[in-house]
Amino acid sequence: MLQMNNSILTTSDVRNTLESKLSRYFGVTPQEADKNQIYKAAVLTVKDILTSKRSKYKEKIKKQRAKTVYYLCMEFLVGRSLKNNLHNLGIVSEYEKVLNEMGFDLNELYELEPDPGLGNGGLGRLASCFMDSLSSLDYPAKGFSICYEYGLFKQKIIDGNQVEFPDDWMNDGDGWLVPRTDKTFSVKFDGHVSEKWENGKCTVIHEEYSEVQAVPYDMMISGSDSEAVNSLRLWRAKEISNFNMNLFSQGQYVRAIQENSNAEIISKVLYPSDDHTEGKLLRLSQQYFLVSASLQNIISDHLASYGTLYNFSDKVAIHINDTHPALCIPELMRILMDIYSYSWENAWDVVTKVVSYTNHTVLPEALECWNVDLFRLKLPRIYNIVSEINRRLCEDLWTMYPGDWDRISRMAIIGYSQVKMANLSIAASHTVNGVSKLHSDILKKTVFRDYYKAMPYKFTNVTNGIAHRRWLSWSNPKLSKLLDECIGEEYKKKPETLTEFNKFRDDTSVLERLQEIKTENKLALSKFIFNKTGIIADVNSIFDVQVKRMHEYKRQLLNALKIISMYIELKENPNAHIHPCTFIFGGKAAPGYYKAKEIIKLIWSLGSEIERDPKIRDIIRVIYLEDYNVSTAEILMPASEISEQISLAGKEASGTGCMKFMINGALTLGTLDGANVEMKEAVNDDSIYIFGHTAEEVDELWKKGYEAIRYYQASDKLRKTVDRLHRGFNGTSFSNLVSYLISGYGVSDPYMCLADFDSYIHTFNELTSVYQNKELWAKKSLRNIAQAGYFAADRSIGEYAADIWHINHVK
Ligand code: Z16
Numbered sequence: 027m028l029q030m031n032n033s034i035l036t037t038s039d040v041r042n043t044l045e046s047k048l049s050r051y052f053g054v055t056p057q058e059a060d061k062n063q064i065y066k067a068a069v070l071t072v073k074d075i076l077t078s079k080r081s082k083y084k085e086k087i088k089k090q091r092a093k094t095v096y097y098l099c100m101e102f103l104v105g106r107s108l109k110n111n112l113h114n115l116g117i118v119s120e121y122e123k124v125l126n127e128m129g130f131d132l133n134e135l136y137e138l139e140p141d142p143g144l145g146n147g148g149l150g151r152l153a154s155c156f157m158d159s160l161s162s163l164d165y166p167a168k169g170f171s172i173c174y175e176y177g178l179f180k181q182k183i184i185d186g187n188q189v190e191f192p193d194d195w196m197n198d199g200d201g202w203l204v205p206r207t208d209k210t211f212s213v214k215f216d217g218h219v220s221e222k223w224e225n226g227k228c229t230v231i232h233e234e235y236s237e238v239q240a241v242p243y244d245m246m247i248s249g250s251d252s253e254a255v256n257s258l259r260l261w262r263a264k265e266i267s268n269f270n271m272n273l274f275s276q277g278q279y280v281r282a283i284q285e286n287s288n289a290e291i292i293s294k295v296l297y298p299s300d301d302h303t304e305g306k307l308l309r310l311s312q313q314y315f316l317v318s319a320s321l322q323n324i325i326s327d328h329l330a331s332y333g334t335l336y337n338f339s340d341k342v343a344i345h346i347n348d349t350h351p352a353l354c355i356p357e358l359m360r361i362l363m364d365i366y367s368y369s370w371e372n373a374w375d376v377v378t379k380v381v382s383y384t385n386h387t388v389l390p391e392a393l394e395c396w397n398v399d400l401f402r403l404k405l406p407r408i409y410n411i412v413s414e415i416n417r418r419l420c421e422d423l424w425t426m427y428p429g430d431w432d433r434i435s436r437m438a439i440i441g442y443s444q445v446k447m448a449n450l451s452i453a454a455s456h457t458v459n460g461v462s463k464l465h466s467d468i469l470k471k472t473v474f475r476d477y478y479k480a481m482p483y484k485f486t487n488v489t490n491g492i493a494h495r496r497w498l499s500w501s502n503p504k505l506s507k508l509l510d511e512c513i514g515e516e517y518k519k520k521p522e523t524l525t526e527f528n529k530f531r532d533d534t535s536v537l538e539r540l541q542e543i544k545t546e547n548k549l550a551l552s553k554f555i556f557n558k559t560g561i562i563a564d565v566n567s568i569f570d571v572q573v574k575r576m577h578e579y580k581r582q583l584l585n586a587l588k589i590i591s592m593y594i595e596l597k598e599n600p601n602a603h604i605h606p607c608t609f610i611f612g613g614k615a616a617p618g619y620y621k622a623k624e625i626i627k628l629i630w631s632l633g634s635e636i637e638r639d640p641k642i643r644d645i646i647r648v649i650y651l652e653d654y655n656v657s658t659a660e661i662l663m664p665a666s667e668i669s670e671q672i673s674l675a676g677k678e679a680s681g682t683g684c685m686k687f688m689i690n691g692a693l694t695l696g697t698l699d700g701a702n703v704e705m706k707e708a709v710n711d712d713s714i715y716i717f718g719h720t721a722e723e724v725d726e727l728w729k730k731g732y733e734a735i736r737y738y739q740a741s742d743k744l745r746k747t748v749d750r751l752h753r754g755f756n757g758t759s760f761s762n763l764v765s766y767l768i769s770g771y772g773v774s775d776p777y778m779c780l781a782d783f784d785s786y787i788h789t790f791n792e793l794t795s796v797y798q799n800k801e802l803w804a805k806k807s808l809r810n811i812a813q814a815g816y817f818a819a820d821r822s823i824g825e826y827a828a829d830i831w832h833i834n835h836v837k
Pocket residue numbers: 146147148149150152299300301302348386387392461490678679680681682700
């Protein structure tokens with residue numbers, strides 16, 4: 027075993043443990059080992075360090091009887107772990123040295139690790155950034171999610187078309203998981219529920235149910251420069267082998283075994299849509315599976331520590347990330363009442379003291395509603411409880427708003443044959459928050475207006491944040507080193523002290539260094555792009571990047587229109603004054619989202635056509651990077667110069683990519699949406715480039731009656747650009763997109779690309795013209811880095827801990 031106090035972990039400890047793992051697991055010496063074996067041995071040794079640190083931390087939590095937050099989320103986008111763990115544990119140099127002696131390059135080993143895609147995008151990555159901060163700030167926390175056998179699909183672009191391939195990450199990527207087959211729970215579905223009264227006591231009987239076993243796989247999450255190692259528990263579904271003995275006795279061996287093999291599909295695959303729900307039965311089963319296993323686990327841990335539930339709400343905070351885990355509300359009611367004989371009132375009191383809820387979207391298609399019949403059949407007891415929660419809620423609302431049927435039906439949990447998960451979540455949570463100031467205001471004013479009027483004290487805001495160590499310190503070592511030299515290393519634990527960097531805004535040597543670092547990072551990205559695509563991106567061009575899930579509201583189409591208009595201009599006038607630009611796109615479309623796939627095809631086709639034109643491609647280039655994921659983002663962020671955050675105002679709840687670009691010194695070109703609003707407040711107007719209609723103006727425009735065609739008619743540039751879609755690119759016409767924009771059957775241009783086009787082009791030109799003045803650009807870049815500390819997840823988690831969860835540091 028390694029010395030557990032890592033400050034005295036020596037290189038010889040590292041050498042010895044590596045050698046012993048190699049010999050024990052692979053029967054080889056370091057000389058005989060290949061890269062893969064070395065990588066696996068390294069993971070095993072780091073896991074040992076984590077395990078032993080974790081048991082010490084758990085002791086402390088126990089001794090201090092500390093309150094723990096349980097973070098329930100259907101997605102955690104963890105990214106690769108070896109590099110992050112070595113950095114967080116502060117043992118990079120020891121490993122680097124020993125591995126070098128053995129003839130291996132640590133950076134190459136990092137690349138061997140698959141990037142587990144247990145999430146779609148922002149929501150899942152946020153959950154992982156939060157786990158990092160919780161550990162780094164020494165807060166006791168446990169994440170719960172599902173161990174999907176297949177994570178988010180791998181994306182290939184073939185002739186401009188997105189093709190999906192399965193991501194069977196477990197094949198090589200389960201190295202960080204610790205299976206805990208000793209800690210399983212059973213989850214019940216289907217069947218019939220009835221009540222039995224005996225001696226004035228009621229027992230709930232659930233019959234003919236089907237049962238699935240939940241097996242935990244733990245991933246340990248170490249803090250950076252801290253004592254805490256928390257865990258992320260991923261549940262895997264396993265069938266319970268209670269074979270139909272009747273069939274066996276009839277000699278039907280094969281059928282008896284076949285009959286039992288449906289359970290495991292529950293944790294088979296992650297639903298691949300971001301900001302959109304599908305209402306599928308399997309998804310409902312996944313949600314209940316997560317929630318039921320996690321709550322049984324939380325309760326049994328609590329009983330193991332305290333032997334009673336009376337202090338449950340003092341020691342436990344349960345957070346539901348979006349409404350996906352909202353079934354934990356009726357599930358906790360069920361356990362308390364049906365198993366621990368709580369009265370309804372006492373159980374409700376506990377639930378409303380422990381549960382809090384974050385909303386992540388206002389898009390109507392993302393607000394979950396379950397069909398009542400499907401819900402009742404799959405989860406009969408849970409349906410009873412939700413009905414009773416609803417009955418009591420409506421009763422209370424009736425006393426508050428006598429006769430106001432409209433309002434009560436809007437606020438009800440069940441209505442029009444649907445179970446409304448957002449209403450359930452608000453009704454039962456002590457606190458509800460949005461993820462940026464603007465988003466939290468919109469919640470109060472629009473989607474949750476009625477609830478805000480009835481229960482204003484529940485509503486608050488916590489603006490999102492990112493793991494600044496992963497996204498700045500570990501991903502951008504060169505910038506990190508410059509910061510260390512200028513302002514010391516304090517910012518790693520106290521991101522707000524990044525503001526000290528402002529003092530260097532007139533230091534020409536620092537400004538020059540900033541430019542050099544950006545160029546070196548661009549070169550690294552350029553190599554990466556060349557290896558993937560064979561295209562050479564000119565490091566002297568401006569790297570303008572839009573990477574995020576493909577969605578109409580995020581308006582990749584608007585960005586494409588901008589590039590088309592530049593292309594037209596260059597074709598008409600090859601000497602036009604345009605600074606060379608490399609436009610980089612990346613992002614996956616939900617497999618069934620036709621419009622998003624069409625936009626990928628457009629961007630790809632535009633890129634291909636330009637690539638065949640030597641004159642044009644020297645000035646503008648369009649690159650679509652396949653399979654955008656956390657690892658790719660770690661290469662992209664440090665190399666970006668323009669960050670495209672151009673969603674229609676009012677639609678992006680927060681955005682977190684924007685923060686990763688900012689802290690790496692990119693200048694934002696964006697609308698007043700989500701966290702962009704607060705980024706503008708942080709840097710002042712001269713270091714961010716804002717365009718387009720505000721959320722309020724968008725609302726007014728809808729009320730007035732938005733007619734996209736008028737913008738088309740009024741602007742020559744826009745008309746030429748949209749018309750050009752008809753002719754298409756690389757042999758493909760995009761006339762469907764023309765109709766979508768100006769002559770749709772329903773609403774044309776539902777995300778107002780045309781309304782913001784002129785302002786976008788104008789602001790883009792203003793921004794790129796600054797690039798002539800390298801020093802001025804560097805100054806603005808420096809200001810972004812220095813002001814990005816506010817957008818660290820450490821700040822967000824500090825707010826959740828103090829204002830919502832009421833948890834304390836355990837040191
Ligand atoms: C998701 O990634 C988000 C919202 C949602 O309802 C579902 C999913 Cl899977 C995103 C938001 O779109 C984004 O604005 C936000 O930054 C992110 O969640 C984290 O809060």
